[in-house]
Amino acid sequence: MDSAAPLVAGIELGGTKIVCLLARGPDDIVDRVQLPTLHPDETLAAVERVLDGWGGFDALGIASFGPISIDRTAADYGHITSTPKPHWAGTDVARRLGTRYAVPTGFHTDVVGAALAEARWGAAKGLGEIAYATVGTGIGVGLIAGGRPVDGLTHSEFGHIRPARLPGDDWVGVCPFHGSCLEGLAAGPAIGARAGVKGEEIGADDPVWEPVAHALGQLCHTLVLTGVPRRIVMGGGVMVGNDHLFPRVRAAMVKSLAGYIALPEIAEDGFVVAPALGGNAGPLGAIILGQQALAEQRMSFTAL
Missing domain, CATH: 3.30.420.40 (ATPase, nucleotide binding domain)
Incomplete structure (x- = not known):
């Protein structure tokens, strides 16, 4: 302290x-x-x-x-x-x-906040470059490089990429903007709509998880291709409590990449992981955002 x-x-x-x-x-x-x-x-x-x-x-x-x-x-x-x-x-x-x-x-x-916290104190501690993906009511990704958010025109919106579909899967999805984008296929409401029951009632062996894992594997494929994350932390209500998803998503990512990125760590269990900070990841990330704003102000005063 x-x-x-x-x-x-x-x-x-x-x-x-x-x-x-x-x-x-x-x-x-x-x-x-x-x-x-x-x-x-x-x-x-x-x-x-x-x-x-x-x-x-x-x-x-x-x-x-x-x-x-x-x-x-x-x-x-x-x-x-x-x-x-x-x-x-x-x-x-x-x-x-x-x-x-x-x-x-x-x-x-909120996902950038969670990424900052997991990079400083959590599942990606000590890594300056990570991605934090939340899969819950919606899907979002925070990218961190050099300990700071990766920004430009605006923040990233990876939840609305259009993933490659499993052969024969033509379900329309539920996103009000894009239908079958990633969020429309693999967020909590989409899983419930496709299965016809609440997410917490879906067993690990239910066939609904195959297209979900495939879509989330496409997300991880895309994140790897940005060249940024040394680790992908995946949280949110869909991932938390469904540990069976992690090996499926890793396998879908590796299969999708098809050997194009020849880095052995990508295929390891420690590359796509669960968060470590639980419900405090987002709030602690907000603390870091405040700390960074304060540091920027102090630097601007020093430069005067």
């Missing part, structure tokens, strides 16, 4: 719940509060009540469901953009909270 480390308020804004964390790191968590994700006005007011009650902190980090605008020069920076979640499209999150608390504020996707 380092009492000299900055005290950061971290917010993981998820589609169904929000976790507010006041911490310096995983070994120094001062408070943790969980809230439901409701209408944006009600939800953000509840978050503000929590942060107001904490009093002073040095920085703020927000890891949010998306899509979001992360371009600081854009008029809609800090907003949730084209989400299908009712009422949330166009909601200002980062500017609203950053202005209210007047501290350096980091803002990125």
Whole structure:
């Protein structure tokens, strides 16, 4: 525990719940509060009540469901953009909270937050280049290189790639934008829709898992081809509790790559792994986003 480390308020804004964390790191968590994700006005007011009650902190980090605008020069920076979640499209999150608390504020996707935390403290500890994929209600990927998010025009949206299909599989998928994209085929709602039962009721030997593993193998194939991750961490409600998926996804990835990337570690069990931080990965990632925003401000002051 380092009492000299900055005290950061971290917010993981998820589609169904929000976790507010006041911490310096995983070994120094001062408070943790969980809230439901409701209408944006009600939800953000509840978050503000929590942060107001904490009093002073040095920085703020927000890891949010998306899509979001992360371009600081854009008029809609800090907003949730084209989400299908009712009422949330166009909601200002980062500017609203950053202005209210007047501290350096980091803002990125929830999967980037989880990737940062798993790279620093979790299943990819010590690796500067990783991918974190969440497979749950939706599918998203956070890419980290050199310990920082891989960004450009916007954040990645690997959940909406169009994977190669298994021969004879013409199921239409459930994505409202793309039908049979990765999320439309392998996210929790898609699995339930195809199987006709809730995901937790599906046995490991159910045939529905074959096309799911195939699609997720296509995701890992794509991530390998970016040349970035030294490890792929896969979490979310579909992966957690379904350990049988990991060897199937690894095998589908290796088969799909067909020997093109001749690196033996890709075929090893330690390349595609489960997360280590559990439900604190996203909130701890928000703490790192706040730490990085504070460090950037200090560097800019030093350069003056």
